[in-house]
Amino acid sequence: MNDMQRIKEDYPWIQTPVVVGAPMRLIALADMAVEISKAGGIGFIGAGTDVSDLDSHLSSAQTLLSALPSPLPTKPHTLPIGVGFINWGADLSAAMPLIQKYKPCAAWFFAPSSLSSLAAWTQQTRQASPATKIWVQVGSVQDAISAVSTADADVLVVQGTDAGGHGLAHGASLMSLLPEVHDALSVSAGVGPLLIAAGGIAESRSACAAVLLGADGVCLGTRFLACPEASIASGYQAEVLRATDGGQVTVRTKVYDHLRGTTGWAETHNARGIVNRSYFDAVGGMDVEENKRLYEAEMEKGDEGWGEHARMTAYAGTAVGLVREVKGAGDIVKEIREGVKVVLKGAKMML
Numbered sequence: 001m002n003d004m005q006r007i008k009e010d011y012p013w014i015q016t017p018v019v020v021g022a023p024m025r026l027i028a029l030a031d032m033a034v035e036i037s038k039a040g041g042i043g044f045i046g047a048g049t050d051v052s053d054l055d056s057h058l059s060s061a062q063t064l065l066s067a068l069p070s071p072l073p074t075k076p077h078t079l080p081i082g083v084g085f086i087n088w089g090a091d092l093s094a095a096m097p098l099i100q101k102y103k104p105c106a107a108w109f110f111a112p113s114s115l116s117s118l119a120a121w122t123q124q125t126r127q128a129s130p131a132t133k134i135w136v137q138v139g140s141v142q143d144a145i146s147a148v149s150t151a152d153a154d155v156l157v158v159q160g161t162d163a164g165g166h167g168l169a170h171g172a173s174l175m176s177l178l179p180e181v182h183d184a185l186s187v188s189a190g191v192g193p194l195l196i197a198a199g200g201i202a203e204s205r206s207a208c209a210a211v212l213l214g215a216d217g218v219c220l221g222t223r224f225l226a227c228p229e230a231s232i233a234s235g236y237q238a239e240v241l242r243a244t245d246g247g248q249v250t251v252r253t254k255v256y257d258h259l260r261g262t263t264g265w266a267e268t269h270n271a272r273g274i275v276n277r278s279y280f281d282a283v284g285g286m287d288v289e290e291n292k293r294l295y296e297a298e299m300e301k302g303d304e305g306w307g308e309h310a311r312m313t314a315y316a317g318t319a320v321g322l323v324r325e326v327k328g329a330g331d332i333v334k335e336i337r338e339g340v341k342v343v344l345k346g347a348k349m350m351l
């Protein structure tokens with residue numbers, strides 16, 4: 001069976017090339033996940049480090065899916081959306097009954113505290129719902145090898161350093177990371193995990209490049225910040241639309257974690273966000289407590305709290321400069337998928 005046949009068997013509603021919506025914590029919830037899957041991609045709910053509301057998000061997704069005039073074809077007893085966990089903080093024992101109850105098509109793991117924790121999540125997920133596929137997001141060749149040997153991951157989401165939100169502080173862009181992961185795992189047609197590329201992909205040209213680098217599909221986070229289904233403050237969304245020249249206006253840093261109190265991340269990880277006053281003050285030597293106090297005061301301003309001269313955090317990747325309009329999540333999926341075909345056709349004409 002080749003990779004495309006495997007994808008069609010595991011996710012029968014899917015259309016190729018595969019477009020995945022990243023499980024962005026608190027932002028990618030039922031509406032976004034369902035719209036993405038409805039359009040032939042794979043949508044994820046971002047449970048992140050806190051599963052206390054996950055039951056209600058999954059229940060909403062189930063309701064939305066069961067209201068469709070024609071149901072999406074799925075593997076028996078699975079929900080055609082996935083759930084993403086940030087494993088160092090998520091509660092395994094609270095998550096498993098929900099996996100068993102809803103049987104998402106995929107469980108996405110990211111940043112476990114140890115390989116034994118990754119093994120425990122994997123084993124218990126497979127026990128709770130054997131049809132649920134294990135996806136692991138990795139940012140290095142070594143982590144990719146470990147995810148395969150520890151979890152026998154069905155899918156590796158290979159995250160390049162352009163990605164918005166959290167990832168490895170030291171990393172490579174997809175351009176070199178993806179082919180090296182591909183070679184290290186000796187991935188060949190139908191053998192080894194499927195590879196999904198993440199990081200810096202916001203439109204069809206970069207999606208096409210990722211496919212040419214060896215990806216079976218692409219995952220987008222930053223682009224989906226600008227869709228009506230995103231659970232996001234308008235000030236944050238406006239900031240994503242405003243920012244251009246992503247390599248200059250975003251930075252990988254721990255500053256925003258310190259201000260927001262999300263300090264459970266390992267030293268190996270930081271996050272990419274749009275630079276703002278909090279960041280420049282931190283770099284300029286402002287005391288963390290003072291910066292935090294100003295950040296908390298800024299929260300009172302609502303949408304006005306976002307902007308280059310303001311202080312609220314806008315996590316986004318280097319592709320933020322390519323995000324220029326708010327568009328429906330399903331339309332984004334279709335635009336990328338159809339665009340890849342057009343770009344490939346154009347490339348063929350150059351040969």
Ligand SMILES: Cc1cc2nc3c(=O)[nH]c(=O)nc-3n(C[C@H](O)[C@H](O)[C@H](O)COP(=O)(O)O)c2cc1C
Pocket residue numbers: 022023024025027046047048084085086109110137159162163164165166198199200201202219220221222223315316317318319
């Ligand atoms: C706002 C935001 C929140 C994110 N939250 C999560 C998360 O909760 N769990 C996770 O595994 N990845 C998370 N990510 C990373 C994505 O999974 C993905 O790697 C990244 O968005 C891909 O790069 P892109 O933003 O350039 O598309 C987040 C990304 C963003 C932009």
